[in-house]
Amino acid sequence: MTKLPDFEGLAMFAKVAEEGSFAAAARTMGVSVATVSRGVARLEERLGARLFNRTSRQLALTEFGGTIAEKAGDIYRQAEEAENAAREMSVQPRGLIRVAVPMSFGVRWIAPLLPKFLRAFPDISLDLHLSDATVDIVAQGFDAALRIAALPDSSLVARRLCAVSQLLVASPAYLERFGRPTHPRDLIGRPCLSYAYRAGTEVWRFVNDAGDEEPVTPVGPLRVTNSDALLPTLLDGLAIAELPEFIAGEYLADGRLEAILADWHLTRGGLYFVTPSARARPARVTALADFLAAHLAEPAWLSPQAKAAARGAPRLAVRQRL
Secondary structure (H helix, E strand, O other): OOOOOOHHHHHHHHHHHHHOOHHHHHHHHOOOHHHHHHHHHHHHHHHOOOOEEEOOOOEEEOHHHHHHHHHHHHHHHHHHHHHHHHHHHOOOOOEEEEEEEOHHHHHHHHHHHHHHHHHHOOOEEEEEEEOOOOOOOOOOOOOEEEEEEOOOOOOOEEEEEEEEOEEEEEOHHHHHHHOOOOOHHHHOOOOEEEEOOOOOOOOEEEEEOOOOEEEEOOOOOOEEOOHHHHHHHHHOOOOEEEEEHHHHHHHHHOOOOEEOOOOEEOOOEEEEEEEOOOOOOOHHHHHHHHHHHHHHOOOOOOOHHHHHHHHHOOOOOOOOOO
16 A cells, blocks of 8 residues: 555545535535545545445444544645645735734834835735734734744744844933933932833843843833833933833934943843744735845844844744744
8 A cells, every 4th residue: 555645535535524415525625526435435445444424315424434534624724724825925925914013113113114015015905003012913813923022932933133122221411410320229219210011021130241130120200101102201301211222222313312331231132023823824924024124134223233243143034932
């Protein structure tokens, strides 16, 4: 007996078991009833047991047939998924992409890229969900999400697009009035603004090049669910706050904010394109991932050192736990 499984016979058996009749299975698969009957009979002969009990009015799985019907159905569905994925990738990407993006990042850095993407892929439409709250992309039916994180553990598949640093900042007016902190412990007792959706914990964990660690819990008059809401209070010289470099960059460049504790750094994370699975990913989602990877590999907010590091980093999609 050949070692190659009878995939056709298994597929026909699975469809008959699902539809409840040879005729219905034949219509679904677009073949004749005789073809289905021969396929199932061939599989029964190969396996050495009957799969169905047949009468003139009723068709029912045998006990043996029932034991393999679910597995045969899984094979059929996997084959369909493989064919559909291959067919979709062989044509121009098209269809709707539901993608979740952090609010501030999406408005500043994703929205300006969308005209170019939509011109390049006229058959794709986007449903852009802007929120700083972390969404469950599987349960909520998203095709993808952008996550700014240090790779927390989960079963999602992530493609790293670029580095995202967190900076501790204050206005020149604040530093002139209250002095510049030189050690994370100097933050204790000072007003520090906090971000509600900070990944994992609200504690600021500082590390220096010597490997020393210093945790600080920010205490202050304002806690927000969107980092942009910190800016008026920061710029008015009332407090210190942590900001992602993609927000802080323009204010650091024109002097409205200054980075502090330069000898220490907070958690270093990245921007990730996250999907539920890399298997059978639609061509439209792959097109969006490739487009964002190309346009965000060296974003304008990165420091010269970070850009140099980005040029040496691999551009390939990698399977990560996120």
